[in-house]
Amino acid sequence: MRTETKARLDLTGVTPLIVNNAQLADPTNDYAIQIRAITDKGIKMTPEEREQKDALQWAGSLYLADDGHLVFPGRNFLRAFRDVAPTFKAGADIDRGGVMIADTEVDIQHDGPADRRALWADSRYRFRTVVNGNPTKGPKGGKVVSMRPVFPVWAMSVNVVVFADILGWDKFEKIIDAAGAQGIGNARKLGYGRFTAKVTKL
Numbered sequence: 085m086r087t088e089t090k091a092r093l094d095l096t097g098v099t100p101l102i103v104n105n106a107q108l109a110d111p112t113n114d115y116a117i118q119i120r121a122i123t124d125k126g127i128k129m130t131p132e133e134r135e136q137k138d139a140l141q142w143a144g145s146l147y148l149a150d151d152g153h154l155v156f157p158g159r160n161f162l163r164a165f166r167d168v169a170p171t172f173k174a175g176a177d178i179d180r181g182g183v184m185i186a187d188t189e190v191d192i193q194h195d196g197p198a199d200r201r202a203l204w205a206d207s208r209y210r211f212r213t214v215v216n217g218n219p220t221k222g223p224k225g226g227k228v229v230s231m232r233p234v235f236p237v238w239a240m241s242v243n244v245v246v247f248a249d250i251l252g253w254d255k256f257e258k259i260i261d262a263a264g265a266q267g268i269g270n271a272r273k274l275g276y277g278r279f280t281a282k283v284t285k286l
Contacts, residue, residue: 087248090186090286093161093260097238098278101192102211102270103156104232108144115144123228138212138231142204145232147189153198155189160268161242168262172255182251186243193239209233213271232270243286257283 107113111120122129122137129137149155162178162185169175174182196203203209211234214227246256260281267277 089246089248089253091244091246092284092286093242093244094282094284095240095242095264095279096281097235098264098280099267099276100211101235101238101268102232102276103147103192103235104145104270105147108141113144115140119144138210139204141231142210142233143200146200149189149191152200154192154194156192156240156269158185158187158190158242161185161190161244161263164263164266164268165259168266169259171262172258174251174255174259177251177255178259180250182247183256184245184247186245190240190242192235194235195237196235203233208236211271234276 108116108119110116119137119140122133122140125133147155147157162183165183166175166178169178196206196209211232212229213232214229246253260283264279264281266272267275267279269277271277
C-alpha cells in the first residue's frame with residue numbers, strides 16, 4: 085500500500101538564478117531561426133545586430149506560462165533531486181517515483197518589473213557569458229558568447245508528493261538540503277541557483 089505525504093517547498097534564492105530554455109537548441113524554433121540569421125554573418129555583424137542577437141537569446145531563454153508570466157519547469161526540480169540522490173543511496177528511489185512534482189510550472193518570484201521589455205532594459209537581469217557553441221562535440225564545440233536571463237533576488241514555491249514506501253521522509257529532507265547547496269537552473273558549477281528551502285507538510 086502506498087503511503088504518500090504532500091508538502092510545499094518554499095525556496096529562497098541564496099545566489100542568483102539563471103534560466104536557459106532548451107527551446108533555443110531546436111533549429112525550427114522562431115528565436116533560433118532569428119538568431120541564426122544574425123550569427124551567420126559572423127564578423128560582419130554590426131553592433132546593432134549583436135545587441136539584437138543578445139535580446140533574442142535572452143527572451144528565448146525565458147520560460148513563460150500561457151498568459152506570459154515567468155515560470156520555471158517543475159521537471160527541473162526532479163532533475164535536481166536526482167542529481168544529488170546518489171549521495172544518500174536514493175537514486176533508484178527517485179527513479180522509481182519516490183517523489184512527484186505536483187506543479188508542471190512554478191512561478192518565479194523576483195524583484196524586477198513584470199513587463200519583459202522593462203526587465204530586459206535593466207542590465208541587472210542580463211548574464212552574458214562564454215559557452216560551448218556545440219555541446220554535443222565536447223571541447224571541440226567552440227566557444228561563443230551567449231546571453232541568459234538572471235534573477236539576483238528570487239523565490240519559488242513548489243508542491244510535491246513524497247511516497248514513503250519508496251523514499252523515506254528523512255532522506256527526502258536531506259536531498260532537498262543537498263539540492264539547495266548544488267542549485268538549480270543554469271551555471272550551477274559557477275555557484276548560481278543555490279537556495280534554502282522551508283518544507284511544510286500539507
